[in-house]
Amino acid sequence: MSVLEAISAAIGSFAIGSLAAYLIEQQEEEEEEQQQQQQQLEQELEMKEKQRKEEERNKKNNANEKSKWRIFKEAKAEAAAALPPEAVKMYTRQDVAEHDTIDKRVWVSYKENVYDVTDFLDNHPGGRDLLLLAAGKDIEPFWRLYQAHVNSDVAMEMLKTLKIGELDLEKEPKVEIDESDPYKNDPERHPALKRHSAKPANMEPPLSLLRREYLTPSALWFVRNHSPVPIIDGATHEITIVSGEQNHENLNLLRTKAVINLEHLKKDFEKKTVVATGQCGGNRRGGLDLIKKSSGTGWGEGAISTAKFAGASLRDVLEVHAGINLHNYERLGIKHVIFYGADDMRASIPIEKALSPFGDVLLAYEMNDCDELPRDHGYPLRVIVPGHVGVRNVKWLSKIKLCSEEADGPWNRGIAYKGFGPGYSSVEGLNIDSVPTMQEMPIQSVVAEAENVSLSLATTSEKDEKKRTVQTSAKGFAWSGGGRAIIRVDVSANNGLTWQTATLKEGSDQPLSKAWAWTFWEIDDLEVDATHLKPGDEIKVLVKATDASYNAQPENPESIWNLRGLNNNSWHAFTVKVEE
């Protein structure tokens, strides 16, 4: 109310004598009200300024994708309409393959057409880096990963505007199949996978794709084979369960040898599902090799993936078909379960993991809701041992043996999965039996993506005028073996001097002692000291995680270096650039 109104109201209700006092009081109230208004205004201004900055930031990094897409499309269509029709240019796949960088222009092919997507890179709704993964390649396998493209006309319409020619399929050199090549029947692999070796296939997905979906698309799952992929007919496939010592069978541990037809396994046992992360024991070996070469594939950070598997519970199968359970295994002297693959792999796990009511070991025949396993991932049947190192998840399963000893061969009793101290750089003189083979894995975390640092967004510290800070963002995953949940992820942009705790996302709701799958994390406000940064500098975004047993990650790889290059779970660093 206005002052006059207030006076009228006051006269009506107060004694005239107290008017002066009232007026003073009223004036104070008015002043207070004005102050509040002023404060509100300031807050609104501040909020607007924040919004403006946020919008600026969005403009730079997260602009409305659909509108960007539409604007770009309309501009291109206009440009195309203005030009006279030309004769179709013809290219070979080789021509396309040679255009795989921005310098050389980025081409892709799709259903016999060739497109130059260079000018579209920055407008790609999924980001330029994602589109660059397909540079020089056919784009179809990438589109298959993301239903957004396949189910929408927009992507196809967009692509049309970028067409520069067609594939001349007649000119394609015929691929000669070498009939003597044992790998000739291996399945095709997704072009996004980084190939460490093709024969046998050892391939990992790029980090940017790995962090996009909680369940890794089956086509992107890291491939770790030891031999050609076996050719098996799932309709007639059988597995046997036997008992005995190494190289002997039927030493009376079991009442009988069981032969189980896969189709019966599916029908006779409840289908159980487990969402589990698989990780190769050599994941991040490349980081150890930088110190001193270890032996094995020099994996990056991508020898890890997650899927939803379905199958029969091993525990149930052992009970029904072999009569083995928690009540009799000790008396029978059974200590290990050895799995044999059709590729001649064999690996064992302790019987306690197989029989534990909390072990969740599966004989899996489905992956990611597809009713059969991909050939690279064990079709028609593989073992899933949640929380244990990848190698225990034997693919193309043909036989299960209950045994008093662990599997012979390199993967259990041999050196392949045994970690020695950093002082041992040669197998000579090493007592291999003295160290147990890997089963459960230690805690691991990786920065999969981090935003470049924009100096234009830096602000001056309120406390210290000379200090300028800027925020950046990062995303990644963390996982620990043995079902130990991730309870915290810390991120640092100053080499570990200070840490900020990230937000745990998908996977953070898993049970604390049965968290078989990874946990995604992200941080939006990672503080970077920009005081002395200049464009072109690089900074490292570091991550370390803590699991439900409060295990931490070691700082440096030096102290955990081992000659087999196993278990590199030192703090992971992701390098980002400093921009203007």
Added chain:
Amino acid sequence: MSVLEAISAAIGSFAIGSLAAYLIEQQEEEEEEQQQQQQQLEQELEMKEKQRKEEERNKKNNANEKSKWRIFKEAKAEAAAALPPEAVKMYTRQDVAEHDTIDKRVWVSYKENVYDVTDFLDNHPGGRDLLLLAAGKDIEPFWRLYQAHVNSDVAMEMLKTLKIGELDLEKEPKVEIDESDPYKNDPERHPALKRHSAKPANMEPPLSLLRREYLTPSALWFVRNHSPVPIIDGATHEITIVSGEQNHENLNLLRTKAVINLEHLKKDFEKKTVVATGQCGGNRRGGLDLIKKSSGTGWGEGAISTAKFAGASLRDVLEVHAGINLHNYERLGIKHVIFYGADDMRASIPIEKALSPFGDVLLAYEMNDCDELPRDHGYPLRVIVPGHVGVRNVKWLSKIKLCSEEADGPWNRGIAYKGFGPGYSSVEGLNIDSVPTMQEMPIQSVVAEAENVSLSLATTSEKDEKKRTVQTSAKGFAWSGGGRAIIRVDVSANNGLTWQTATLKEGSDQPLSKAWAWTFWEIDDLEVDATHLKPGDEIKVLVKATDASYNAQPENPESIWNLRGLNNNSWHAFTVKVEE
């Protein structure tokens, strides 16, 4: 044979014409023989030199204890016999207490006699450091720890020769008991325990005693109390098992409320034994406090101990008295087991740990083969949760509740056992619910003893004349939560530049996934670069261990600092001196 004899022999058996050739051959053989003899001689000399060095070393550190003891005793007896008998000198306990360093002379008392053991320190068979632990104190509690003293006349005879007087018990000030002191009935504690606080008792054993026996003597077990020790009559003690929500009971999770008399518990259930290590969540907090003060007792490395416990299996008790087992707990909505102590402590564990066939949770009534628990350690009944943090092993057990939620109060839902990131140095604004409380502990290792470096034993490197090295030795223990066995211990004397793998001793034969107790380790040939060392220098002996899940320890405490000072499992350092 001599050359002449050889010639005669040759003439008798060879044609004369080949004599010259024979002689040359023979000469060569002789030379070879001489060379061999020379080599043998050199080897013998080398061996003798080695032996001499070894003896010198033994003389310094490990001399034959019995003979040392005898020689010293005889010398003292001789000296005593030569002196005229004197009047007995009288001292107070305070006089003895004031003689607690070598500078002030080291006195001890035993059964009303006072002894000056200063000159005996270096002859003490257990080492001078061990005897120094009793400096200024009554020696009886120390002798009780080691049967060698109590059962042998030698120790007593030895002590007699060191007598300097007697205790004047009449002069002792009367200890006034403050009847209002709630702690007045607390038991006496062993004088070797380091007291962080007396009311309530928070005390830890010295490392040198901790590493002497695999099973920590009960009197030396670290004491971590929250209140006065309750007074309970074991003969009539009962525990109840109930179900319900927080602060409510009997919400139909159980058929009935069970009341179990302790004597019946002992009779009705098989006595099971578990050798388990207990560790306080704040063990080594002192190391974190050096960076920045955290909250809680500033423990050294001794808030950890190991014992053999015996009692009834919680799993069996829950099945028989509450009808709860692996088949029905999920349906009944039971997620946690809360234990209540008579001291008003309450703490819970996940139901899966309680019911797991591999969990080994005990309701323990015996410790180290003594038929009752010491009062400080839970008499008459405590919980033993192997592999979990100390606080879950609730003492003076009075009630068990089966519940859908974990215990309320500071020890589960509160902040006391929750680890936040190093960036949080205040509880303000902290989302306490966001981090799970500690249950299983991470991998830990400690150097308990290490020998000083003797420059006189340094040798020159064969490869590099300028480099001198010397060996030292160290001993310690390692343990990991969750039953994860210790599979390797690495030790470094150069700040982690290189590591040597130690020998695993007692405890190394535990099952890989049920290693509830610590593993002792030792190293005799830890290499020290002595090139630039001089007497008076100090060097650090570092240790880090690896568990069966290949978890490693973090390098520095900075990255794991947390405001509650929990889980300091950074590399442990033990400082040794460099001597001439």
